[in-house]
Amino acid sequence: MTAEPRADTDGRWVGARVPRREDRRLLTGHGRFVDDLAGPGVRHAAFVRSPVAAGRIAALDVSEVPAGVEVFDAARLAAGDLAAVLDRPEFVAMTMPVLARDRVCHVGDPVALVVADDPYAAEDAAEAVAVEYEPGDPVAGLDAALARHAPRVHPHAVVNTVLDVRPFDDPAFGTGADDDPFAGADHVVEVSVRSARVNAVPLEARAVRAEWNASDEQLVVHVSSQVPHQVRTAVARAAGLPEHRVRVVVPDVGGGFGLKCVVGREEVAVAVAALRSRRPVAWAEDRREQLTASFHGHEQVHDLRAAVTADGTLLALDADIRCDVGAYSVFPFTHGVEPLMAAHELPGVYRVPRYRVRARAVATHKAPTAPYRGVSRPQIVLAMERLMARIAATVGLDPVEVRRRNLIDRFPWSGVNAITYDAGSYRESLDRCEAVLRDEGWYARREEAARAGRHVGIGFACFNERTGYGTGAFAARGMDVVPGPDLAEARMDPSGTVLVTSGTLGHGQGHETTLAQVAADQLGLHPDRVRVRQGDTDLVPHGWGTFASRSAVVGGAAVQGAAAGLAAKVRRIAAHLLEAAPEDVELVDGRAVVRGTVVGMPVAEVARMALHQAHRLPPGTEPGLTVGATFDVEGSGTFSNATHGVVCELEAGTGAVRLLRYLVVEDCGVVINPQIVDGQVRGGVAQGVAAALYEAVHYDADGNPTSASLMDYLVPTAHEVPRVDVEHLETPCAFSRTGAKGMGEGGTIGAPAAVLDAVNDALRGTGVALDAVPVRPQDVAAALRREPTHREAVR
Amino acid sequence: MKDLHLITLSVNGTEHELVVESRRTLADVLRHDLGYTGTHLGCEHGICGACTVLVDDAPVRACLVFGVQADGRSVRTVEGLADPDGELSDLQQAFSRCHGLQCGFCTPGFLMLAEAFLAECPEPTEDEVREVVAANLCRCTGYQGIVEAIKQTADQRAGARGGAAADRGARA
Numbered sequence: 008m009t010a011e012p013r014a015d016t017d018g019r020w021v022g023a024r025v026p027r028r029e030d031r032r033l034l035t036g037h038g039r040f041v042d043d044l045a046g047p048g049v050r051h052a053a054f055v056r057s058p059v060a061a062g063r064i065a066a067l068d069v070s071e072v073p074a075g076v077e078v079f080d081a082a083r084l085a086a087g088d089l090a091a092v093l094d095r096p097e098f099v100a101m102t103m104p105v106l107a108r109d110r111v112c113h114v115g116d117p118v119a120l121v122v123a124d125d126p127y128a129a130e131d132a133a134e135a136v137a138v139e140y141e142p143g144d145p146v147a148g149l150d151a152a153l154a155r156h157a158p159r160v161h162p163h164a165v166v167n168t169v170l171d172v173r174p175f176d177d178p179a180f181g182t183g184a185d186d187d188p189f190a191g192a193d194h195v196v197e198v199s200v201r202s203a204r205v206n207a208v209p210l211e212a213r214a215v216r217a218e219w220n221a222s223d224e225q226l227v228v229h230v231s232s233q234v235p236h237q238v239r240t241a242v243a244r245a246a247g248l249p250e251h252r253v254r255v256v257v258p259d260v261g262g263g264f265g266l267k268c269v270v271g272r273e274e275v276a277v278a279v280a281a282l283r284s285r286r287p288v289a290w291a292e293d294r295r296e297q298l299t300a301s302f303h304g305h306e307q308v309h310d311l312r313a314a315v316t317a318d319g320t321l322l323a324l325d326a327d328i329r330c331d332v333g334a335y336s337v338f339p340f341t342h343g344v345e346p347l348m349a350a351h352e353l354p355g356v357y358r359v360p361r362y363r364v365r366a367r368a369v370a371t372h373k374a375p376t377a378p379y380r381g382v383s384r385p386q387i388v389l390a391m392e393r394l395m396a397r398i399a400a401t402v403g404l405d406p407v408e409v410r411r412r413n414l415i416d417r418f419p420w421s422g423v424n425a426i427t428y429d430a431g432s433y434r435e436s437l438d439r440c441e442a443v444l445r446d447e448g449w450y451a452r453r454e455e456a457a458r459a460g461r462h463v464g465i466g467f468a469c470f471n472e473r474t475g476y477g478t479g480a481f482a483a484r485g486m487d488v489v490p491g492p493d494l495a496e497a498r499m500d501p502s503g504t505v506l507v508t509s510g511t512l513g514h515g516q517g518h519e520t521t522l523a524q525v526a527a528d529q530l531g532l533h534p535d536r537v538r539v540r541q542g543d544t545d546l547v548p549h550g551w552g553t554f555a556s557r558s559a560v561v562g563g564a565a566v567q568g569a570a571a572g573l574a575a576k577v578r579r580i581a582a583h584l585l586e587a588a589p590e591d592v593e594l595v596d597g598r599a600v601v602r603g604t605v606v607g608m609p610v611a612e613v614a615r616m617a618l619h620q621a622h623r624l625p626p627g628t629e630p631g632l633t634v635g636a637t638f639d640v641e642g643s644g645t646f647s648n649a650t651h652g653v654v655c656e657l658e659a660g661t662g663a664v665r666l667l668r669y670l671v672v673e674d675c676g677v678v679i680n681p682q683i684v685d686g687q688v689r690g691g692v693a694q695g696v697a698a699a700l701y702e703a704v705h706y707d708a709d710g711n712p713t714s715a716s717l718m719d720y721l722v723p724t725a726h727e728v729p730r731v732d733v734e735h736l737e738t739p740c741a742f743s744r745t746g747a748k749g750m751g752e753g754g755t756i757g758a759p760a761a762v763l764d765a766v767n768d769a770l771r772g773t774g775v776a777l778d779a780v781p782v783r784p785q786d787v788a789a790a791l792r793r794e795p796t797h798r799e800a801v802r
Numbered sequence: 803m804k805d806l807h808l809i810t811l812s813v814n815g816t817e818h819e820l821v822v823e824s825r826r827t828l829a830d831v832l833r834h835d836l837g838y839t840g841t842h843l844g845c846e847h848g849i850c851g852a853c854t855v856l857v858d859d860a861p862v863r864a865c866l867v868f869g870v871q872a873d874g875r876s877v878r879t880v881e882g883l884a885d886p887d888g889e890l891s892d893l894q895q896a897f898s899r900c901h902g903l904q905c906g907f908c909t910p911g912f913l914m915l916a917e918a919f920l921a922e923c924p925e926p927t928e929d930e931v932r933e934v935v936a937a938n939l940c941r942c943t944g945y946q947g948i949v950e951a952i953k954q955t956a957d958q959r960a961g962a963r964g965g966a967a968a969d970r971g972a973r974a
Binding site: 042212515516682724725 | 823826838840841842844850852881894897899901903905906907908932933935936940941944948
């Protein structure tokens with residue numbers, strides 16, 4: 008680790024396997040996570056949470072609380088609500104109180120906050136707060152919430168449907184007229200696909216430490232978050248402070264996966280409690296709270312109906328999508344994030360000539376949902392891939408061939424969903440993935456296994472991933488707080504080293520390494536001489552943090568812009584000092600040299616003169632070596648793509664699914680650091696495999712969470728997660744400056760569909776098709792016990 | 803009434819004497835009383851293994867052990883792995899080389915688990931490594947880099963031992 012490799016890509020650092028700068032501190036125990044910062048003298052918070060899913064708070068009695076403990080209920084904290092709304096008529100607000108005032112809407116809803124001298128005493132005190140509830144009638148599932156006369160989660164909403172959009176319609180559908188594609192189609196194929204509610208489970212649960220700094224007159228909030236500036240906005244609003252009186256600092260973050268790209272009630276409550284009490288207050292979420300009262304996601308049902316020709320070509324798609332979004336809308340993304348994403352992006356990599364969709368967000372008495380890695384893309388890919396399999400079975404063709412016939416094969420492609428897809432390698436990635444599995448003999452082994460009475464299946468999933476959403480895309484949703492652009496600064500100090508700030512927020516993705524690589528290329532410096540800082544709202548002018556695979560595209564482009572601007576200024580100054588023309592000066596290996604000559608000087612010397620001897624600057628040059636740049640994505644943005652190929656074997660007795668081979672052929676444009684890209688893909692696949700086979704947040708019919716520990720919520724181990732091989736294709740992004748496309752979520756997006764496809768392939772001949780994740784062992788075992796009723800036409 | 807105990811604890815070779823409540827976990831003693839914050843808490847119910855430390859050289863979930871139970875014992879934490887001069891151990895270097903960490907939160911637990919495992923089983927197969935790695939949870943990496951790092955460390959050490967043996971043989 009001491010010796011770094013030379014750039015192995017035409018002298019550039021982008022593309023090189025640069026070891027991560029983050030690793031040393033994390034490997035030696037010197038990482039700084041929020042709970043590591045508690046320190047002496049800090050007070051500790053614990054939350055009193057609702058034990059009922061629905062009800063009214065009748066009384067709150069603090070008489071048994073020990074002396075020295077402060078108790079904040081909603082009135083005493085006076086932190087108001089976290090309001091996250093969309094400005095569109097189909098949207099019904101579900102404002103999330105920082106502490107519940109009169110009603111509770113899910114088990115775990117925070118009702119009061121206690122602050123004590125140590126965390127043990129705080130938990131004791133929380134138990135001593137006696138709350139009396141008048142229980143109401145809960146609705147704990149999509150069907151229950153949509154039933155006629157269902158109890159309502161929010162009295163002000165007429166029904167539990169809190170967003171109901173039909174962004175794409177086709178009036179001919181269902182008319183039976185000549186232009187109704189379903190009327191004349193060779194086949195109408197239907198499929199209903201379900202995916203369970205899941206939890207991102209970052210190993211570091213949420214955490215916050217807040218303190219009023221009387222010297223700076225600032226509320227300083229250390230928080231484990233993906234979106235520091237959004238936390239600042241939410242805390243400032245709740246505390247009634249102008250934003251400059253709040254400083255949010257995000258140190259190391261132990262995983263986020265989307266769960267930390269929204270602002271939690273607890274973060275705000277603890278910050279306001281610290282302000283009110285003028286004492287430092289810390290809170291570290293425990294795993295039970297994290298599993299039951301943070302944020303969930305991905306609980307969706309997709310009913311698809313497709314008109315297809317006899318050769319398996321899609322003519323039209325009609326979709327009805329329901330998302331169980333829980334009890335509240337999350338700041339800033341709102342409860343519209345899943346249904347809107349699903350409705351707009353469902354067609355994915357396939358040519359869908361005509362399209363109608365209805366998508367609903369449905370409120371239930373369950374924990375609120377937030378973006379979780381992939382946001383609806385795992386579900387739409389699952390739905391579309393199940394549809395492809397069903398079409399193949401219906402028309403009697405190989406499912407890979409059916410996919411090929413329907414894949415978008417010309418770029419840019421303007422879809423029926425008003426999205427323009429930039430160039431990708433949809434067809435090539437599928438062809439390559441299938442060819443590799445075939446060459447490795449998996450098809451032959453599948454047949455051998457069948458002859459021996461074993462159940463081996465091969466599955467695929469083809470998908471794209473829109474990355475780097477710009478302001479326009481978020482504004483179109485009607486968001487109030489509209490994410491989009493990013494801002495970077497590059498500043499050089501007198502020793503010629505560079506500090507880059509970025510509005511993104513690495514939390515495992517290695518931004519300190521990759522963004523340094525991007526800047527190093529522009530400045531002709533070794534990445535060791537570029538330090539990347541993120542996550543401090545007093546240091547970083549503004550930013551939207553890290554989510555939706557935006558950091559490489561948006562953050563990377565902003566950093567490249569800032570570094571290029573700084574490099575231009577350094578060249579200009581060096582040219583003046585070297586008596587050359589600026590266009591003849593280049594920055595190479597830490598030196599400014601006149602091209603084609605040996606004349607030059609160290610960049611450090613240019614920096615020293617520029618900052619310490621400003622009188623030597625070229626006439627008219629502004630002093631200073633700090634340059635900022637912004638970047639935003641216009642239009643539909645950029646799409647990375649991949650095909651996942653999976654081989655699985657089913658165990659007849661137990662119904663267990665064993666993954667024998669996992670291959671990803673992916674295309675994220677220019678790869679900034681291959682090791683980091685592979686790591687992102689593998690980690691994503693692990694979470695996708697988890698959703699496919701193991702993980703589900705369970706509630707009983709009364710809304711009681713029954714998966715409240717890691718004994719019940721099954722995060723897979725090294726025993727379940729397979730080795731994943733990754734191959735790269737490269738279709739550069741035309742506008743992201745670096746050529747990179749985002750890829751942080753792809754692994755999670757493709758895996759559930761690919762695994763489910765493989766499971767169904769292994770079940771061929773049983774007459775059973777499984778269309779829900781996670782695949783339950785009892786369903787597999789039951790399917791394998793059945794006598795074969797008919798052979799599926801294809802498989 | 804707090805039930806307090808005076809205990810002594812050796813952490814990475816440094817002796818500590820302190821007063822702890824009987825219910826205080828070893829993890830909290832290490833993190834908050836003694837400042838060894840490299841040991842992380844991921845679940846506090848013994849599943850994730852992020853808090854794994856070595857007590858008398860055996861891996862232990864520090865969230866499931868009370869501080870008083872470690873009285874008089876010798877504890878090793880992630881802070882004790884690198885050389886005092888800062889050079890990373892072969893295992894730590896392998897984790898970085900193999901991209902066995904992303905967010906790094908679970909990493910100290912895996913390092914301590916691997917440290918004990920390799921001491922007990924110096925020449926494991928990849929399957930044996932995978933089985934041990936399955937004791938802990940990682941949410942970022944998909945485990946592949948962790949398995950590779952531990953296997954590579956074992957292979958390197960075996961190579962070094964073989965080399966040393968060969969040297970001894972040559973000298974003799």
